[in-house]
Amino acid sequence: MKYHFNNKFILIILSILILFGSLAVLANYNKTKEDTLMTDKKVLVAYFSATGTTQRLAERLSKATGADLFEIKPERPYTSADLDWQNSNSRSSLEMKDKNFRPSIANKIDNMGSYEVIFIGFPVWWYREPSIIDTFMESYDFSGKIVVPFATSGGSPIGESGENMQSLAPNAKVYHGKCFSANVSEDELKNWAAEWL
Numbered sequence: 364m365k366y367h368f369n370n371k372f373i374l375i376i377l378s379i380l381i382l383f384g385s386l387a388v389l390a391n392y393n394k395t396k397e398d399t400l401m402t403d404k405k406v407l408v409a410y411f412s413a414t415g416t417t418q419r420l421a422e423r424l425s426k427a428t429g430a431d432l433f434e435i436k437p438e439r440p441y442t443s444a445d446l447d448w449q450n451s452n453s454r455s456s457l458e459m460k461d462k463n464f465r466p467s468i469a470n471k472i473d474n475m476g477s478y479e480v481i482f483i484g485f486p487v488w489w490y491r492e493p494s495i496i497d498t499f500m501e502s503y504d505f506s507g508k509i510v511v512p513f514a515t516s517g518g519s520p521i522g523e524s525g526e527n528m529q530s531l532a533p534n535a536k537v538y539h540g541k542c543f544s545a546n547v548s549e550d551e552l553k554n555w556a557a558e559w560l
């Protein structure tokens with residue numbers, strides 16, 4: 364009789380342990396689901412950033428979507444004199460005045476073919492994408508890929524950037540994209556990105 368009672372007791376304890384164990388696993392699964400978007404697609408976040416604002420946003424977006432991250436690095440980095448938009452002869456002013464200007468990029472993505480969705484980030488320069496983004500668009504075969512631009516700015520919207528980028532990669536599907544405030548949260552970015560994932 365005593366032996367019987369012990370057996371039952373152990374069974375109850377075991378059941379409770381299994382129940383709590385399953386709950387813990389489930390809670391953890393949901394947490395992972397919340398933190399990073401679940402997608403079967405191969406996703407890349409590629410960005411150019413001259414002073415770090417777009418970079419911080421790109422890092423948040425890649426974390427929120429589980430995407431690989433790639434920084435588009437100019438062969439010749441932009442100095443603060445280069446970025447002086449009030450000087451009509453500064454490097455950025457001269458580059459942005461000429462729609463055909465293509466600043467060289469120092470690095471390359473080897474496995475671009477494997478990505479299905481590519482978010483491309485940049486600071487808005489003179490109401491559009493910086494010329495180095497145009498270089499980037501012409502450097503790869505984007506056929507069949509989804510391209511979604513995102514940007515930061517001093518207040519301007521993303522303008523015609525997406526449309527310009529579409530004309531440089533006619534076989535891709537390039538969306539209009541969006542300009543975010545610098546402090547946009549990871550959650551907001553995740554909800555926005557979900558449309559394409």
Ligand SMILES: Cc1cc2nc3c(=O)[nH]c(=O)nc-3n(C[C@H](O)[C@H](O)[C@H](O)COP(=O)(O)O)c2cc1C
Binds near residue numbers: 448456491520
């Ligand atoms: C050359 C140049 C042109 C810019 N043109 C614009 C513009 O047209 N509209 C705007 O709101 N901000 C403009 N900005 C501000 C940047 O878009 C903004 O500071 C951006 O967040 C910087 O991003 P980054 O730190 O990733 O380079 C310009 C900045 C530079 C350097």
